[in-house]
Amino acid sequence: MPPLDPLTVALVLLAAAAIYLVRARKRHSAPLPPGPSALPLIGNLWHVPLRHPWLAFTDWANTYGDVVHLHGLGLSIVLLNSVPAVTELLDRRATVYSHRPVFPMVGQMMALDSSMPLMDYGPAWRFHRKLVRAALAPEAVRKYRPLQEQLAVLMAQLFLVRPAEFDDHIRLCAFPSSHCAVGTSADATADDEETMDMISRSTVPGAYLVDFFPQMKRLPRWLPFTGFFAKGDAGRAMIARLVTKPFLAVKAQMASPLPLSFCAPAAGSAVPSVTRDLLEDAARDGRAQDDFETQVKWAAGALYGAGGETTYTTVLVFVALMALHPAQQARVHAELDRVVGADRLPALADRGRLPYLEAAINEAMRWHPALYVPFPSPLPLLWWGNADGLFGGRPLSIARRTAADDVYDGKFIPAGTLVLPNVWALSRDAHGAPSDAFAPERFLDAAGTGAGATDPSSYAFGFGRRICPGKYLAENSVFIMIATLLACFDFAPPADRPLELRFATGLVRYFALIPSKFSAMGADVVGGGSYPQPYECRITPRSEARAKLLEHAAALCEV
Structure with missing residues (x-):
């Protein structure tokens, strides 16, 4: 029998695939969720605007409903535009909706799929979550309160000394407390x-050509268009250093005969951290050392900077909102004066007695959430080689992947679908006041205590079983940073012009003033979320006595 022509083989395979897909679709009587009109090959992705797509997604919710389906280029994508849809699918059906897409470059070639954020849902991921969940529970993070309070004081003192650089001061304070939680110091390096x-x-699907064509991993390295191999090798080494460095630092601290400062005054101890707690537990339980230490290293390394982006964005937005809304700022000042007084600075122990401040923080997180959903450009090959990858510069929130076929509200969601919660739509929960207004009262009931609109922490830190493990640590940081600033300062627009608040998208530069060839490039850059561009603000101490109180408190800090 003569060999088959390659074209014939290809046609037979394509026909078989088409028949399979048709039969698979016929097994499900439920229709796909609605979405915009489609074209051949690119489906309905061409409807997605290249700038601010989350606004279009939110408009589509009014036309197509809470769940919108998009497809093309081999992708099946579902957008979730309401709290009920997110709660039902990502929380209650977590076994189906907690999986990750495959990331050929950053996940497989750079080995970041060993880390909890990119690890697929399964036994290994559940083990990692178990390791860190108890260590970062609400009661467990109380041990970090002294550090967070002192960092807030030092940040406020920098406001006093160099008020024009307040953006940098907020950035420097937003991340070190979470770094301490995994055992690193407050100092960072350009390598980090x-x-x-x-x-x-790299976690944007399609950031590299190999993400779009995973079979390229099997190509010889000497062929053209295989430069991704070298990038994969370099990224793998960089990630290994980032994960290993804090782990080895904690082990060295625990073995050191010398006393340490502030967090761990005892010799042979270490800065309070998830890493330290887990290693001490392992030593007490007699667990197998090498394998368990590897698990601890990756589980704790996943927390590096956890919650920092949300902390930075929320505090920076809050300062601007206070300057733009003097009536609400006066009410925050009055509550702080009544509860805290003028003889000391706020502490995290005051949090439960400051309901209006808590409501104002919630409103800032709702008014401009730090995270949005990414989306692929409708013409991805035109963007290949761009620093923004195939997602056309969309802000990043790592997608979910459905592990099995599912039906929600009478609509069929196929296995392998990318699921993206539209955080912007979730945050438009008006609850009385217009959604674009800054109205802390929407989070208060008639008695002035917490109630009302959807708690923004339900979407600011992720969803379901994949919620950010640093959530409680970050919430404490946000509160004490804002409370300390409002206790000490008045905020107002510049004297000669209005305060203009504009937003960029991208990775928050959380190691201030360190040059990097990967630094964010301005508006519409792929990264961790959306944050204010630099703005000018008048910052003045509320009184000379409060300025002296702040200077005295800063002099006592041991960080």
Whole structure:
């Protein structure tokens, strides 16, 4: 029998695939969720605007409903535009909706799929979550309160000394407390920032050609268009250093005969951290050392900077909102004066007695959430080679993948679908006041205590079983940073012009003033979320006595 012509083989395979797909679709009587009109090959992705797509997604919710289906280029994508849809699918049906897409470059070639954020849902992921969940529970993070309070004081003192650089001061304070939680110092290096920037860009599906054509991993390295191999090798080494460095630092601290400062005054101890707690538990339980230490290293390394982007964005937005809304700022000042007084600075123990401040923080997180959903450009090959990858510069929130076929509200969601919660739509929960207004009262009931609109922490830190494990640590940081600033300062627009608040998208530069060839490039850059561009603000101490109180408190800090 003569060999088959390659074209014939290809046609037979295509026909078989088409028959399979048709039969698979016929097994499900439920229709796909609605969405915009489609074209051949690119489906309905061409409807997605290249700038601010989340606004279009929110408009589509009014036309197509809470669940919108998009397809093309071999992708099946579902957008979730309401709290009920997100709660039902990502929370209650977590076994189907907690999986990750495959990331050929950053996940497989750079080995970041060993880390909890990119690890697929399964036994290994559940083990990692178990390791860190107890260590970062609400009661467990109380041990970090002294550090967070002192960092807030030092940040406020920088506001006093160099008020024009307040953006940098907020950035410096937003991340070190979470770094301490995994055992690192407050100091960071250019290598750390470069690695985090690289990870942020690489976790966008399609950032590299190999993400679009995974079979390219099998090509010989000497062929053209295989430069991704070298990038994969470099990224793998960078990630290994980032994960290993804090782990080895904690082990060295635990073995050191010398006393340490602030967090761990005892010799042979270490800064309070998830890494330290887990290693001490393992030593007490007699667990197998090498394998367990590897698990601890990756589980704790996944927390590097956890919650920092949300902390930075929320505090920076809050300062601007206070300057733009003097009546609400006066009410925050009055509550702080009544509860805290003028003789001391706020503490995290005051949090439960400051309901209006808590409501104002919630409203800032709702008014401009830090995270949005990414989306692929309708013409991805035109963007290949761009630093923004195939997602055309969309802000990043790592997608979910459905592990099995599912039906929601009478609509069929196929296995392998990318599921993207539209955080912007979730945050438009008006609850009385217009959604674009800054109205802390929407989070208060008639008695002035917490109630009302959807808690923004339900979408600011992720969803379901994949919620950010640093959530409680970040919430404490946000509160004490804002409370300390409002206790000490008045905020107002510049004297000679209005305060203009504009937003960029991308990775927050959380190691200030460190040059990086991967640094964010301005508006519409792929990264961790959306944050204010630099703005000018008048910052003045509320009184000379409060300025002296702040200076005295800063002099006592041991960080």
